[in-house]
Structures are given as C-alpha cells and as structure tokens.
Amino acid sequence: MSPSQRATRGDERPIPPPREYLLRAEQDQRARVAAPASAVVEPPVDRLPAPLQRLHLWAEAQPQLEEAQGSAKVAIVSLLAGIDAEAARERLDAAGGSIRSAVSA
Numbered sequence: 557m558s559p560s561q562r563a564t565r566g567d568e569r570p571i572p573p574p575r576e577y578l579l580r581a582e583q584d585q586r587a588r589v590a591a592p593a594s595a596v597v598e599p600p601v602d603r604l605p606a607p608l609q610r611l612h613l614w615a616e617a618q619p620q621l622e623e624a625q626g627s628a629k630v631a632i633v634s635l636l637a638g639i640d641a642e643a644a645r646e647r648l649d650a651a652g653g654s655i656r657s658a659v660s661a
Contacts, residue, residue, distance in 0.1 A: 633658045 595613045604612070615621060615628040615635070624630035624641040633644035636659045644658070651657035 629653070629655055637661075 595616070597609045597613065601609055601612050611632065612628050615631045618631055618635055620634050620641065621628065621631040624634060624644065627645070629648055630641050630644045632655055633639070633648055634641050636655075637644065637647065639647070647658040647661050648655070651661060
C-alpha cells in the first residue's frame with residue numbers, strides 16, 4: 557500500500573502503520589508495577605480462568621488499588637482508562653460492572 561493510499565484520520569493526517577513494540581518514551585509512560593512472583597490466588601478468584609487470575613494479581617499490585625478502596629475492577633479501569641478511581645467507579649456503574657465496556661466508554 558502506498559502512502560497516498562493509507563487511511564487518514566478525520567483531520568486528514570495519515571494513520572501510522574501498526575507496530576509490535578513501544579518506543580522508549582512510551583515505555584516510561586506505561587511503566588507498571590508487576591504482580592509479585594509469590595502472589596497467591598485466593599477464593600473466589602481461583603475459580604477464574606488463568607488470564608483473569610493474572611489480571612487480578614496485577615491489579616492488586618498497583619498503587620491505584622488503595623485509591624480504589626480495594627476494588628480490583630475500579631483499579632483496572634482507572635489504570636487502563638487513565639482516570640481517577642471515582643471516575644472509574646462511575647464508568648463501571650454505567651457499564652453494568654463490565655470492565656471492557658467501562659474502559660472503552
């Protein structure tokens with residue numbers, strides 16, 4: 557596909573090609589705290605699929621969890637959407653508790 561055939565945004569700037577890596581500046585912005593290797597999955601989270609268990613452990617390791625008053629869902633939405641805990645809680649309520657819907661809102 558030639559550059560002239562590339563899709564554009566609404567303001568006519570070309571959409572950049574996809575990439576599978578982050579630039580160093582982006583890595584600094586997206587720095588996150590990893591879940592501790594010794595983290596234990598406790599009930600009822602242990603009944604979730606493994607990817608969701610890892611997501612829950614990751615959320616618990618984030619400093620935003622304290623701001624979210626212990627709610628992993630609120631912390632996840634806050635981190636992924638880049639908003640504060642109160643706004644994340646409001647989005648979750650509006651989305652019926654769905655993290656995916658709250659983040660994409």
